[in-house]
Amino acid sequence: MYATQERQAKLDRLASTHFDLLVIGGGITGAGVALDAASRGLNVALIERNDFASGTSSKSTKLIHGGLRYLKNLEIGLVREVGQERAVVHKLAPHLVRPEKMLLPLVEGGSLGKLTTSMALWVYDFLADVEGDDKRVMLTKEETREMEPLLRDDILTGGGFYAEYRTDDARLTIENIKTAEQHGALAANYVEATDFEYDEDHQISAVRCRDRFSDRELTINCDHVISSAGPWVDDLRKIDKSMNNKRLFLSKGVHIVVARERLPLAHACYFDVDDGRMLFAIPRLRCTYIGTTDTPYKGDPNAVPVHLEDVEYLLRATNQIFPTVDLKVEDVESSWAGVRPLIFEEGKKAGEMSRKDEIFESDSGLLSIAGGKLTGYRKMAERVVDRLGKQLHDEGEDLEKNTTRAIILTGGPFKDFEEVLTYEKTIAGMLEAVSLAPDRAGYLVANYGKQSPEIIELAAGRSESTDVGRLAAAEAEWCIKNELAVYPLDWVERRSGRLYFDMPSIAPILDDVLNVFADAYGYTEADRERERRRVTEAIDWVSTFSSADNN
Incomplete structure (x- = not known):
């Protein structure tokens, strides 16, 4: 209680x-x-x-990026500001805002040609004050294919390689x-x-x-x-x-998640779709996620559905640029949909606002x-x-x-990303010292930074029957005490990200996590079953899709 x-x-x-x-x-x-x-x-x-x-704020593309596509709309001021902000936010939390090189494949009939892309990326670097190794590099067709062998060869003409940052929003x-x-x-x-x-x-x-x-x-x-x-x-x-x-004008953006082995990209990619949009495909932990759509939304912002049509659109676009993977709806493990609160502009489409x-x-x-x-x-x-x-x-x-x-955010300070990687080795050693799997170090540091030892200390004193349960229970306990996690779903979805990026890990630890919340909030058996049901309903919500016509 x-x-x-x-x-x-x-x-x-x-x-x-x-x-x-x-x-x-x-x-x-x-x-x-x-x-x-x-x-x-x-x-x-x-x-x-x-x-x-x-x-x-939990339904974005999870990138701290300059908005390359906004150059097409000549939003120079916006690109300059957010481009420069990337480096600032990275320094505030290097464990959480991580460098992510982005491959931009160029294709026949695409929205960007070689010269346009080279100029756009140069302007992008200039506006954002990009320096050193992070500056854009233009690639030949052969170099692009070598960097990402899954790309469709017959329409590939070259590529660009530039720097962004990935985060957990x-x-x-x-x-x-x-x-x-x-x-x-x-x-x-x-x-x-x-x-x-x-x-x-x-x-x-x-x-x-x-x-x-x-x-x-x-x-x-x-x-x-x-x-x-x-x-x-x-x-x-x-x-x-x-x-x-x-x-406001609400625009819906959908992302889908597949297992990494079904779309084993060597690099994050930003690629053309035949309707003029561009999509991201980004490797993360055991998954790769793909998005986003940009369509008008007039429903309830509290429950934004991912429809079968959204999923099929993203799969079709992905299969066109990576044809050998042949992704199907059954490959989609998870998904999310959010709404962008844009300022309404008469006569413009969602993607143009x-x-x-x-x-x-x-x-x-x-x-x-x-x-x-x-x-x-x-x-x-x-x-x-x-x-x-x-x-x-x-x-x-x-x-x-x-x-x-x-002002350095909680979880720091880190001098730079190299120090983050070194710290992950320290955390791996701490996990081993209490008989926990050292391969969880990267996850812990990415989520909690220098707060990770507090979670490991809690885990060392817990007695769950499995090591994964012990660590998950410690994590949940720490998030209740330090991050105002009120319901188990708060931890499953937003504190740990498991609902989107590690769904198979939820079932084995759910009882242990429910026990922690029951102790903290004084659950009755009915409370406990209600919260179990909320988690399982959330899993169904992000992993099953019906047609928009049936809603």
């Missing part, structure tokens, strides 16, 4: 404290805002109606929230904003909330509110009665930020907190300058 008691104590603090700023939305933007504002000396609270990163969000808490912020998941209260000048003075875990209702008093609620930004603007001619962020300010003082990309989260946060600074200045208070480009 200790976790339930700690959660209630946190809710008591939320209800009894007057905050300078309340952030609504616990995705990557809200996490960045909370850290930015707290590090500038504000007393900050953050609430999220579901789990942290449960929306768009959910973990990046969670580490930002934990770092914000280190700077004094107070964060709570499963707390939903239901209404606003206003003072005599019709400025927001408090937010009414409901804890979805205990059904407790509470009011959080605050001077200012920033909404970073992603696809739900307009819902909050409607509650505030501040909708105007600006509104800008990914640039925008801030809306209502007469009540509510600041809402929407749009943007995962890579640009830190600059988005800086912009909206700077806008808050203007409100504070009008009230006679000046805000400190942003310093987040120098």
Whole structure:
């Protein structure tokens, strides 16, 4: 029951404290805002109606990248900013934001020719201040085929090789929230904003909330509110009665996951599709994932389905460029679908709408930020907190300058990626010392960085019947205590990533993980079976597909 008691104590603090700023939305933007504002000396609270990163921020392509394709739309400023941000975010968490060389095969009839690609990659490097070995290299057909033998030979004309970064978007969000808490912020998941209260000048003075875990209702008093609620930004603007001619357009993006042996790529690839789109295929752990689609979405953002048509589109495109693999629907182990909250632009298709962020300010003082990309989260946060600074200045208070480009995220510090790789060997030795498999070192360091020894120490004191169960139980216990994991699915999906990238590992350790949550939250047998059912339903949701016509 200790976790339930700690959660209630946190809710008591939320209800009894007057905050300078309340952030609504616990995705990557809200996490960045909370850290930015707290590090500038504000007393900050953050609430999220579901789990942290449960929306768009766990459903991206999981790349910290400059957006090469946005050059085609001449979004030079966006490419410059996010391109430069790649290196900044990598330095904040090298264990979590890892270098990933990208192969761009050029094909006959593709959207990019050799000269265009060479110029685009040169501009990309220039805008992003890329240096040294990370600068783009243009390849002949033979060199491209040698780098990736699975590529279709008869249409291949050459290639480009350039640098990006790969991440775990959910973990990046969670580490930002934990770092914000280190700077004094107070964060709570499963707390939903239901209404606003206003003072005599019709400025927001408090937010009414409901804890979805205990059904407790509470009011959080605050001077200012920033909404970073992603696809739900307009819902909050409607509650505030501040909708105007600006509104969101939701675009669905689908990714699928296959076993690495079914698509054994030597490098991550960014390739043409015959409809003019481009897709990524990215090796990760025991899997390769493929995406993404870009189609209008008008359904529930809380449950975005992957339809059979989405899967078939991605498989068909992949088989066209890698014809010998012959992927089928049965090969798809897992999938995810998220919605991009874009700023609506009349007359444009989903793929043509800008990914640039925008801030809306209502007469009540509510600041809402929407749009943007995962890579640009830190600059988005800086912009909206700077806008808050203007409100504070009008009230006679000046805000400190942003310093987040120098704030190392929890899990660090690491000097560079080479130190991360060296540290993995240290963790492998620590695992062996307590009779656990050393091959889990890479996974632990990628997820938790220098927090890994705390998990190993917990595992050493546990008595589950299997080694994998012992380590998984320790991981789950640590995430309950340090990362506000409330339900087993929080850990299975967002803390560990197993739902997407290691689904076969879930069944053997599920009982052990359920036991840990039962101890922490005082489960009855009915609670325990409900949570088991939620995990198995989530597995079905990401691995079975029906036609859109049947929904």
